[in-house]
Amino acid sequence: MSHEIQTDRFEDNYRRALANPQLQKALSNATSKFTIARKVSVSNVGEEWEELRDRARAIKEQAIANLDRYLGEFSGNVERLGGHVFWARDGGEANDYITRLARDRGVKLAVKSKSMMTEEIELNHALAAVGVEAVETDLGEYIIQLAGERPSHIIAPAIHKTREEVSELFAEKLQVEPLHEIERMTQLARRVLRERFAAADMGVTGANFAVAETGTIVLVENEGNIRLTNSLPRVHVALMGIEKVIPRFADLATFLRLLPRSATGQQMSSYVSFLTGVKRSPAEEGPEELHVVILDNGRVDMLANPHLRESLYCIRCGACLNICPVYQKIGGHAYGWIYPGPIGSVLTPQLVGRERAADLPFASSLCGACRQVCPIKINIPDMLLHLRHEIKEEAPAAHTGAGHAEGFAGAGKYQTVTQRASKLAEHAAIKFWAFAMRSAQRYRVGASLARIAQQAFGNKLGPGPISRWTSTRELPPLAPRSFRDLWPELSGASHTSGDGNSGSKPGAKRGGALGRQN
Amino acid sequence: MGDKTEMLAAIRAALGGASSRGGGHAEPGVSETPSPAAHREELVSQFCAELQKVGGHTLQVQDAGQIRDYIGGILGAHASSVPGTPSIAISDGAHRLQPGLRAWIKDRGLDLITSLRESEPIDPDGYKRALFESAMGVSTADLAIADTGTLVLVSERNAQPDGSSNDAGNGGDQHRLISLVPPTHVCLLDANRILPNLAALITHVNARYYSDGEPPLAMTFITGPSRTADIELTLTMGVHGPRELHVLVYAG
Numbered sequence: 207m208s209h210e211i212q213t214d215r216f217e218d219n220y221r222r223a224l225a226n227p228q229l230q231k232a233l234s235n236a237t238s239k240f241t242i243a244r245k246v247s248v249s250n251v252g253e254e255w256e257e258l259r260d261r262a263r264a265i266k267e268q269a270i271a272n273l274d275r276y277l278g279e280f281s282g283n284v285e286r287l288g289g290h291v292f293w294a295r296d297g298g299e300a301n302d303y304i305t306r307l308a309r310d311r312g313v314k315l316a317v318k319s320k321s322m323m324t325e326e327i328e329l330n331h332a333l334a335a336v337g338v339e340a341v342e343t344d345l346g347e348y349i350i351q352l353a354g355e356r357p358s359h360i361i362a363p364a365i366h367k368t369r370e371e372v373s374e375l376f377a378e379k380l381q382v383e384p385l386h387e388i389e390r391m392t393q394l395a396r397r398v399l400r401e402r403f404a405a406a407d408m409g410v411t412g413a414n415f416a417v418a419e420t421g422t423i424v425l426v427e428n429e430g431n432i433r434l435t436n437s438l439p440r441v442h443v444a445l446m447g448i449e450k451v452i453p454r455f456a457d458l459a460t461f462l463r464l465l466p467r468s469a470t471g472q473q474m475s476s477y478v479s480f481l482t483g484v485k486r487s488p489a490e491e492g493p494e495e496l497h498v499v500i501l502d503n504g505r506v507d508m509l510a511n512p513h514l515r516e517s518l519y520c521i522r523c524g525a526c527l528n529i530c531p532v533y534q535k536i537g538g539h540a541y542g543w544i545y546p547g548p549i550g551s552v553l554t555p556q557l558v559g560r561e562r563a564a565d566l567p568f569a570s571s572l573c574g575a576c577r578q579v580c581p582i583k584i585n586i587p588d589m590l591l592h593l594r595h596e597i598k599e600e601a602p603a604a605h606t607g608a609g610h611a612e613g614f615a616g617a618g619k620y621q622t623v624t625q626r627a628s629k630l631a632e633h634a635a636i637k638f639w640a641f642a643m644r645s646a647q648r649y650r651v652g653a654s655l656a657r658i659a660q661q662a663f664g665n666k667l668g669p670g671p672i673s674r675w676t677s678t679r680e681l682p683p684l685a686p687r688s689f690r691d692l693w694p695e696l697s698g699a700s701h702t703s704g705d706g707n708s709g710s711k712p713g714a715k716r717g718g719a720l721g722r723q724n
Numbered sequence: 725m726g727d728k729t730e731m732l733a734a735i736r737a738a739l740g741g742a743s744s745r746g747g748g749h750a751e752p753g754v755s756e757t758p759s760p761a762a763h764r765e766e767l768v769s770q771f772c773a774e775l776q777k778v779g780g781h782t783l784q785v786q787d788a789g790q791i792r793d794y795i796g797g798i799l800g801a802h803a804s805s806v807p808g809t810p811s812i813a814i815s816d817g818a819h820r821l822q823p824g825l826r827a828w829i830k831d832r833g834l835d836l837i838t839s840l841r842e843s844e845p846i847d848p849d850g851y852k853r854a855l856f857e858s859a860m861g862v863s864t865a866d867l868a869i870a871d872t873g874t875l876v877l878v879s880e881r882n883a884q885p886d887g888s889s890n891d892a893g894n895g896g897d898q899h900r901l902i903s904l905v906p907p908t909h910v911c912l913l914d915a916n917r918i919l920p921n922l923a924a925l926i927t928h929v930n931a932r933y934y935s936d937g938e939p940p941l942a943m944t945f946i947t948g949p950s951r952t953a954d955i956e957l958t959l960t961m962g963v964h965g966p967r968e969l970h971v972l973v974y975a976g
Contacts (some may be wrong), residue, residue: 293727295730313726368956392952392955432962437901456927472829476950477944485881488848491900491908491941492900638888
């Protein structure tokens with residue numbers, strides 16, 4: 207299944223998501239469950255959690271700063287223990303290698319476990335083109351594959367689907383009577399996929415960690431499909447981005463405490479596989495061949511940019527998705543490609559091209575929650591800001607606006623005349639706001655006028671540059687007297703100056719035309 | 725065609741000179757507070773409690789009779805749901821530990837599957853097919869982690885089939901598929917091999933298995949039965965791996 211990149215249609219995508227009540231319910235359910243589970247699990251670790259994050263970050267810094275050395279060491283160990291290593295600059299090279307391998311070994315069917323990298327390079331599509339069927343075996347991914355869709359969450363790919371939809375999908379695609387219990391649907395998937403596991407000659411996995419000093423690939427999961435994929439077929443292909451390598455085996459003591467807790471709130475995932483090299487005798491279990499594909503696919507460019515290098519520290523736990531107020535409302539599909547949420551808004555423009563995903567770095571309130579939950583303390587807000595800067599530098603004419611009062615669509619390269627006009631209006635409004643706020647006198651007068659205006663026109667504004675905002679929202683009524691006016695009475699004689707920071711006057715700040723700033 | 729030298733050179737160029745690399749040298753260390761030498765009983769009860777929390781079953785056993793009774797109980801409970809004669813896989817490590825178990829299985833009229841390396845001739849495809857049809861797999865574990873309820877199965881390279889150089893509990897059991905493919909996994913764990921936490925486990929296996937240039941072919945952590953929550957985030961057991969996990973803890 208080829209996944210079209212839709213990152214340039216962000217506004218359409220998120221509007222569709224916001225208008226879908228079922229999706230809104232699913233998102234709210236999923237993100238709150240994950241967030242609570244993570245919080246409980248982290249609090250059980252106690253104060254040590256921060257030490258773990260600092261240590262993980264230090265290890266990633268060391269690994270990435272010496273990436274050439276550690277990758278060389280890793281690949282040397284894989285080869286010494288009987289594995290093959292293929293270095294691919296991009297998805298095309300990786301897909302060519304894997305499809306050629308599949309044909310050479312007479313592979314008709316490949317079973318796959320969840321791997322963001324294979325999604326990134328569209329491996330399934332490439333395999334299908336040479337007549338090799340690739341079956342996703344993670345339950346969520348299998349559902350998505352049957353439906354011809356794309357994952358909406360890094361950890362729970364099918365959270366946007368209801369049980370009724372899955373039931374209908376299975377009935378249609380697997381020719382069975384509709385099943386109503388999730389339990390029975392899961393058992394059906396087990397039976398169907400077991401047949402595929404038994405018949406497959408190639409197993410394709412990703413890699414969560416690659417240990418330089420031992421040549422070990424580490425895979426973390428709950429279902430057991432990764433274990434089946436890496437131990438049943440004759441040929442095991444593991445794909446990894448260059449950033450997956452960690453220096454030492456001992457570093458796993460840190461990462462394996464952080465990853466499950468951050469991802470699902472588990473102390474430990476059901477299964478962790480540590481795979482090193484290949485067997486030497488047919489009497490041993492496991493595949494006869496191991497092929498590790500190490501991919502650049504845009505990552506060397508991330509490495510070269512000191513502002514964005516931290517993108518490579520990500521361990522794909524999904525915690526930043528669940529905590530993000532934007533992701534919580536728009537879900538994964540709105541981001542238009544495989545990496546959603548805050549980290550997706552950092553990765554996607556770098557991987558598909560800034561011009562194709564120019565809206566994504568603007569799809570954030572920069573609240574910083576992502577950075578707070580990130581197990582590696584990745585500074586996502588700073589990178590989003592940097593990308594905004596780069597995008598505006600690259601296409602200055604298209605980005606005259608100073609903010610995003612109309613949602614997130616402001617940064618798009620292809621703006622309509624209305625959008626451009628409202629950008630100008632917005633720019634003017636902000637200038638006016640700055641002018642009003644610079645003087646206590648002007649601020650006081652402005653707030654009084656706003657109070658009068660609201661009494662006269664009500665709490666909706668008619669047509670105009672901000673009508674798209676106000677048509678769906680009511681402005682909060684302004685208090686008859688401002689806090690500023692009340693303060694001298696409330697505080698007695700001790701504070702009479704009345705001149706304070708304009709920013710600390712929320713009541714007045716919400717008034718009239720200034721309301722768009724909130 | 726990708727090329728190692730070329731890609732590593734590109735990475736070096738992207739990193740700039742050595743001076744701009746930064747990143748220093750993180751020492752892995754062991755960030756976890758080492759528990760005071762806990763008593764075996766405490767480790768056993770913590771392990772059992774944690775594993776039960778994630779849906780595993782545990783029992784402390786004293787002798788071979790208890791192990792057979794427990795396994796017999798599970799088979800009895802499943803008897804109605806399995807048509808035909810159930811086959812039971814008993815790994816070579818579990819056989820060395822409990823030599824009477826295989827004979828007992830056969831005496832009950834059940835089919836027995838042995839480890840791949842014990843079969844004559846060696847037929848990996850036939851072995852996989854047999855396991856797909858089996859009702860239960862019995863294996864040993866090499867180590868365990870108390871505070872997460874985790875079993876650790878080590879598959880040493882070139883382990884000897886007669887167990888001469890690989891005792892059960894030292895990476896010598898052939899348990900990779902027996903612990904995965906059948907719908908029920910029964911695992912025998914030596915109470916002396918339970919370590920307090922992940923840090924202690926990683927330190928131990930690093931020194932014991934991963935420092936001599938010949939690391940094990942595979943090591944597997946198992947923490948509870950196979951689970952998924954991919955449909956409406958509803959927790960469901962046994963999606964791909966075993967639906968049931970039973971750990972019998974014995975005092976070795």
